[in-house]
Amino acid sequence: KAGVTQTPRYLIKTRGQQVTLSCSPISGHRSVSWYQQTPGQGLQFLFEYFSETQRNKGNFPGRFSGRQFSNSRSEMNVSTLELGDSALYLCASSRANTEAFFGQGTRLTVV
């Protein structure tokens, strides 16, 4: 059974650019959540999608956005990148109210 797949694995972007990250959940999982992990802040919740609807949103600026498609795949977008956006971005999928499994993450470096 395939796990959660995140692409790309690594990205280097310049300040001011935008970036789109992709997450394909485990088959049958309709809930997808996104987290940002940095050494100083730990795991910070970005947003959660279920059946193409955003159900929860964390405390991040509007530059961070996301969406979910009918096949449960999800994307997140960060516009006008800042140096502080450098982080490991993690996607987790689950069936509703069950255990969540993480993808390998996308390591974003903003220079």
Place this chain on the structure above:
Amino acid sequence: QKEVEQNSGPLSVPEGAIASLNCTYSDRGSQSFFWYRQYSGKSPELIMFIYSNGDKEDGRFTAQLNKASQYVSLLIRDSQPSDSATYLCAVKMSSTLGRLYFGRGTQLTVWP
């Protein structure tokens, strides 16, 4: 404010010992409890989950939940150097579907 607190590390134990990791949570609406292991530079890996009060054992791992005390713990028996990692406690509310609330993690080192 939903908070998840883990005992401050780092925690260092000798090979073969029992490692005890603790976690408290603030919201009594919490329904599900998870332990993730994260190796340096890798993503979190689910190792245990528990939904009911009491103990749950899986191999060398035992999760313990006490909802009255809002406390969940993870015991690792016969600790191995390969258990050296950061352990993350996570809590899910019944109202938030997939969202997890995480502690800051406890770094465990098992020395030979």
